[in-house]
Amino acid sequence: MNSKLIIYDSALTSNFFxxxxxxxxxxxxxFTPSADGRRTIYRKNDPEQIIIVVVxxxxxxxxxxxRSKKEEIDTISKYxxxxxNKCDVSFFMLMQENRNSASMDRRKAELTECSSEDIADTxxxxxxxxxxxxxxxxxxxxxxxxxxxxxxVEDKMSDFEGLRDRYxxxxxxxxxxxxxxxxxxxxxxxxxxx
Numbered sequence: 001m002n003s004k005l006i007i008y009d010s011a012l013t014s015n016f017f018x019x020x021x022x023x024x025x026x027x028x029x030x031f032t033p034s035a036d037g038r039r040t041i042y043r044k045n046d047p048e049q050i051i052i053v054v055v056x057x058x059x060x061x062x063x064x065x066x067r068s069k070k071e072e073i074d075t076i077s078k079y080x081x082x083x084x085n086k087c088d089v090s091f092f093m094l095m096q097e098n099r100n101s102a103s104m105d106r107r108k109a110e111l112t113e114c115s116s117e118d119i120a121d122t123x124x125x126x127x128x129x130x131x132x133x134x135x136x137x138x139x140x141x142x143x144x145x146x147x148x149x150x151x152x153v154e155d156k157m158s159d160f161e162g163l164r165d166r167y168x169x170x171x172x173x174x175x176x177x178x179x180x181x182x183x184x185x186x187x188x189x190x191x192x193x194x
Contacts, residue, residue, distance in 0.1 A: 011062040012055065014075035021053055021079070025087050042087040050090070053080075057094040059120055074124040081128045093129070096120045112141045113183070114171040132174035136183070139165055147183055165190065 008020055025031075028051060029044040044051075055076070063072040080091045097118040114134025116126050126132055138146040144162075145151055146169060153162035166189065172182040 012058075012060055012076075013062050013064050014072050014079060015064065017055070017076050018079045021083055021089070024051070024053075025083070025089065029087070040086075044088070051087075052090045052092065054092045055094060057096060058125060059096050070122045073122045077122075077125045077128045080125075093125050095125060097134075112136075112138070112143070113169075114173060116173055126174065129174065130176045131172070134171040134173050136169040136171050138167065138169065147185060149185055163187075 006024070008016075010016060025042060028046070028049060029042055031040050031042050033039075034041050058073055058076065061069060061072045061076065063069050067075075077093070080093065083089055084091060097114070098120045114136050116123070116132065118134070119126050119132075136146075138151050143151050144153070146167065149167060150162040151164060151167060166187055168186045168188045170184040170186055172180050172184065174180050
């Protein structure tokens with residue numbers, strides 16, 4: 001199986017998104033009318049081929065004239081659902097958190113982990129997705145520990161000072177295929193460059 005990476009470095013609009021993804025699908029398959037002529041069916045040239053579209057990131061969407069940013073993101077999300085269901089293509093839509101996700105009120109209530117309410121600009125991509133994963137960085141909130149993992153340790157007698165910036169937690173916020181509301185502890189080595 002051949003691997004291929006295509007990068008489009010351009011302003012993201014719903015029209016651009018739909019035309020580029022549909023063009024990619026037409027290169028790798030065909031849209032044909034159903035037997036009754038009431039719908040269109042997509043068939044891949046290679047049934048084993050996996051097509052993944054990554055949007056990095058959705059919050060950089062440029063609205064088409066007459067639309068708000070929210071409406072434009074919602075339209076892209078709607079197109080992604082339609083193409084996912086019809087063409088068996090997977091989408092990874094990267095988004096940023098709202099700024100108020102780190103508010104003092106949430107810190108005082110110890111509610112700093114990622115949640116569905118934290119997604120910036122619109123909730124449509126969250127509603128439309130199969131799986132939503134957040135990346136949580138407890139050192140940002142100066143937490144001493146997270147899920148029993150030491151983040152900041154005040155022990156001056158040894159070199160071990162907790163995991164600090166080496167720790168991230170993947171937050172499984174939504175999962176239509178199984179369990180959600182899970183935290184998966186991860187090591188993070190930023191100096192590697194990945």
